[in-house]
Amino acid sequence: MKDLLRYLKNYKLYSVLAPLFKLLEAAFELIIPLVVAAIVDRITAVEEGTFTQGDGTTFVIWMCLILVGLGIIGLISAVSAQYFAAKAAVGFSKELRSDLFGKMQSLSYSEIDGLGTSAMITRMTSDVNQIQTGVNLVLRLFMRSPFIVFGAMIMAFVLSAAAGGVFALTIAVLFVVVFGIMLITIPMYKKTQGNLDKVTKATRETLVGSRVVRAFCKEEDEIKGYDSRNAVLTASQKGVGKISALMNPLTYAIINAGIILLIYVGALKVDSGSLTQGEVIALYNYMSQILIELIKLANLIITVTKCFASAGRVNEILNMNPSLVHTAVAEIVENMPFISFNNVSMKYNKGGMEALSGISFTAEKGQTIGIIGGTGSGKTTLVNLIPHFYDASEGEVFIGGQNVNSLGDEKLREMCGVVPQRAVLFKGTIRDNLRWGNEDASDDEIMQAVNYACASDVVQSKPDGLDEAVEQGGKNFSGGQRQRLTIARALVRKPEILILDDSASALDYATDARLRNNLRLLDYNPTVFIVSQRTSSIHHADKILVLDGGKLVGCGKHDELLDSCQVYREIYESQYGKEGAKA
């Protein structure tokens, strides 16, 4: 949390003023019992004849006006405090959110994999909101509640040391009870939450699997399993309920015991003449004020605990150091193999399995490289190393004779047009999406890329053409349409290296063929990497890399591989049958 305080820097004044005004309000609240005491004492004086009725009335009216006046001042200071607190908390979270978003964007693929996107989204949204609520509440209450509690005690000490002692004792006991109950129940609530999560999971699971559950006639088993979880949840809810049910009755009893003690001490003091009746009433009122504030304080502490937990999680991200480092910008050397892998191995986690091991190959400018292999054979990993999305764990990846980590981040990414496996479009128009490839592309250039990507019918079929709105995730386009548009997006960039990571899987065979043909016609002659499960998508490639379990088991042209590479032959046969392989 401490690290996050820097986001309050621009709101220093507000964050000091807010609690200050809160203190002011509390201070005025503490005066009220004194005013009431004065009224009471004056009444007694009138009754005893020390003052006339008229004098008493004027005094009482003045005092009541003071009470209202105190209320107004209290209102003004409270409103100012709320404003400053809101201003500081909202500003704080604005800067935090902006920074966090920037930080997340700077993370490299490995960190994104490690965190998981859903966790990142939670950090950005609910965690930041939790922190904002915490900051706001702390600014408002953290000074006020203790101030009232201890202020009341101090006022009591001022009126009478013995009464102050009663206050100190009562507060101490209340403190122990309130925080004791909190300490006991917080972990219990956590456990209850865990049990609730289990019930949620069971419900979700049975829904998702409703067909399988019914196919295997497991309805009764599901209900039995659920009932036991439900029973555990109910038991833990009742358990924690029993303890937190103690909070109100116990605090009530303690405060009232304190009051009895207070009146007794007050009675002794009045009897001996060192305290007035009005002052006893004032003490009595102070005591009542304490309880409310203490409960508020307890709630505040719960919020703060949650806020700290969120802050810890957010900080974890803010303190991450992107593991990818792009050093000085090296110049690309001509006359070298354009891209070469030199004994490259890749592990996603330290100590984990190697996703790629000992890969070496070269690719010349303008060549088409096909990459094929079963699921989990390392195809995507291999292409992700080219734009330096990950660091190779061993070996080097060169582009134009330079290690990729010595090429500037921006320059490298500009050279590459990537079409990822999952075809994602973003909210906006088709044009907005395609301009991701190149912000300055003209409509002609865009349409050219669209044509090459066999997506012209997609654009033409929409009433608004390039201005057609795209919903979040591209939901209003079919899988095949999305794939073609993402290919167009990469082509708008006119990249030197084009990477198609299984990006034609949703296209029918004819369109796939047309697309491959078009890629050969591109006038800027990019080096193309095509990852696919289909041999038909890559059989024309200048070089085919066959991967199996992260190892390069074959490298060559289609015909050579059919003869020399068993894995390739098996893949081919599984798709075309034995006759096809012979043909």
Add this chain to the structure above:
Amino acid sequence: MKKANSGSQMRIIKRVIKQLKRYIPAVCLSIFLALLTVVGNLAAPILFGNAIDLIVDAGKVDFTCIFYYFILCGAIVVATSLAQWLMNVINNHVVYSVVKDVREEAFIRLQKLPLKYIDGHSYGDIVSRCVADVDQFADGLLMGFTQLFTGVLTILGTLVLMFMFNWIIALAVFVITPLSLFVAKFIASRTYSMFKKTTALRGEQTGFIEEMIGNLKVVQAFGREDENQQKFDGINEELTKASLASTFYSSLTNPCTRFVNAVVYAAVALSGALTLIYPSVLPVSFSVGKLTTLLSYSNQYTKPFNEISGVLTELQNAIACAGRIYELIDEPCEVPDAADAVELGTVSGDVAFLDVEFCYEPEKPLIKGLNISAKAGQRIAIVGPTGCGKTTLINLLMRFYDPVSGEITVDGNEIKGVTRHSLRKNYGMVLQDTWLKSGTIRDNIVIGKPDATDEEVIAAAKAAYSHNFIMQLADGYNTVIGEDGGSLSQGQKQLLCITRIMLCLPPMLILDEATSSIDTRTEMKIQSAFSKLMQGRTSFIVAHRLSTIKEADLILVMNNGNIIEQGTHDELMQANGFYNRLYNSQFAG
């Protein structure tokens, strides 16, 4: 509109009360305890006031009487605390028990709902009804129990006592307090639109975050970080403005009501003091101690007002939630098995569709006049473009849905006349959407045959080519997998689902794109295992890759809900129709 709404609210409330029936004695006891609590709460300040009245001045303190009040007070406070605690415990017990019943009812209903309902609603919606709504309902109910009743009683009791003590003060309080409610309401109605704006902007921002952080890899690949940051900061700035307004204005409620309370307090002090100074004007017996009592009442009196308005919104919310849960619980069940439904033994596997008509929505007829006849042991393949009705056929076979008209028979028995369980036990089904429950690998494999021995499990796994990868997992067959298979790949999950079937070996098989996520090499191996398995078993196969179904005895080519061609691969290829085109398009290019 509003009337209809309140009518349905009444229905829900009645329903909740009915649900509470079992706990009526407990609820009555709770109400009685609440009454005790309120009486105790109101009595204590009176006694303290009386005690303070006895502390007049130096030497004028009646200690014997004070002690008498102390003992009385002590007893009342202890009794009140006990009553309050017992009340809380009882309320907890009742609410959580009711909620448990409701959750259970909802879950049982989930098992009986027609798949039409489950398919037609998002899982998120149903889950939130079964969990979040129930939870919210519990919170509201609990708050209603503990606070509504005591709150109302406290207000009434305080007012009555105030009038008894000093009607002038009571009148002053009575006139001013509604002001507090008015102020709170005024602020709430003003902030509502601000909150709506904040929520909308927050939604927009969350959407943007989900989109960009969710696809961060694409963002980075295209170097869009700066543009995104700019756009984000733009939304952020607007959100900040809206959020400042709504946070600030909503936080005004407390200071404002506190101010009203201060005015009430001053009014009590003033009117009380004046009646004391001019005792002759008013024929009420009043004292300084009573003034103290009333001052403490005026504090106590405004509190439940604020609480009750909170409780009422909470209750309204709870009723809405209860309504959503009851809506789910009241959904009609699947048509139950007929009373005279036959228990189907192990079948030989003749399956026939006679004139079957089916649709998901009445206005969109899907299948009309469908006739299929599959002899025992035949392999039936179903092919066709997406949305042609392949999966529907499976839904009908398994009786996940019932045909609108016509009949489906297994071994000559109309399947509507046999129990669902006995019908489904005769099928082994592997779907494209794999489903694994959280538990061990073994738990997932033995789902169709819970008493299988380890040897049988391993043999099945070997037959389905899952043994190797299972052995590579940390704990082999005892590896615990999370919700929906956790870290397993889609292909591995499909292998496990196939293993299930390999273990229980039912007489009929349904394979719906069962190998779609498995790479073609492994698929080829599994296909040979399937071929062995399918010997003598009637099997229905839906496949995308046509090469995998060439050996089928009968290929049904579907389009738009109808079978447009049927026959063997060779016959269909010769017919030079739809199938021929579909098949050849795979090899184009």
